[in-house]
Amino acid sequence: MAMAFKMATEGMNVREECRKSFLEMKWKRVHRYIVFKIDESTKAIMVDKLGGAAECYADLAASLPADDCRYAVFDFDFVTVDNCQKSRMFFITWSPAASRIRAKILYATSKQGLRRLLDGVHYEVQATDPTEMGFDVIKQRAY
Numbered sequence: 503m504a505m506a507f508k509m510a511t512e513g514m515n516v517r518e519e520c521r522k523s524f525l526e527m528k529w530k531r532v533h534r535y536i537v538f539k540i541d542e543s544t545k546a547i548m549v550d551k552l553g554g555a556a557e558c559y560a561d562l563a564a565s566l567p568a569d570d571c572r573y574a575v576f577d578f579d580f581v582t583v584d585n586c587q588k589s590r591m592f593f594i595t596w597s598p599a600a601s602r603i604r605a606k607i608l609y610a611t612s613k614q615g616l617r618r619l620l621d622g623v624h625y626e627v628q629a630t631d632p633t634e635m636g637f638d639v640i641k642q643r644a645y
Contacts, residue, residue: 514612515546521619523549527577528591528622531555535562538573538616540608547573547616559637569600571609573616575623578644590644591623597630 520538527533535553540546550572551565559576566572574594582588595613597606617623625643629635 514540514615515544516616516619517546517548519549520547520616523552524575524620527575531577533577534558535574535576537562537565538575540571540605540612542608547612559640563632563635563637566596566598568598571598571601571605572596573609573613575620576640578640580641580644582645588644590625591620592640592643593617593620593623593626594635595626595628596635597628599630 520536523533523536527536532555533552534555534557536549537551537553538547539550541548553561553565559578562574562576566574574596576592576594578590578592580588580590595609597609617626627635627639627643
């Protein structure tokens with residue numbers, strides 16, 4: 503049985519694979535992004551999709567369902583005006599208008615449990631439609 507971290511206040515387990523994938527992303531840079539979902543039947547947050555190092559932000563945005571909520575972490579690499587290579591981690595809460603009310607509530611109340619596990623995230627973005635998490639929004643926040 504997979505190890506899970508119990509978030510007492512949220513009543514939601516965060517599977518070990520979530521932490522492990524995030525650490526691989528943070529330290530080994532093998533993932534460009536991670537999409538997490540809540541499995542309502544097991545009351546657990548799990549990895550839904552891993553984006554390879556060569557994938558981009560458009561791949562992440564395309565992987566998010568139009569009618570269901572998700573969490574995502576994106577590793578944004580950029581070059582500053584001083585020509586320095588930088589990287590910033592973004593935590594994204596995706597809650598589209600077409601998703602079920604129950605899902606929106608579940609994701610809103612469970613977010614902090616997962617978020618606490620993701621040490622090293624620089625920015626948070628909440629989006630209900632693609633324009634609220636467009637690449638221009640990410641770039642603007644990072645610079």
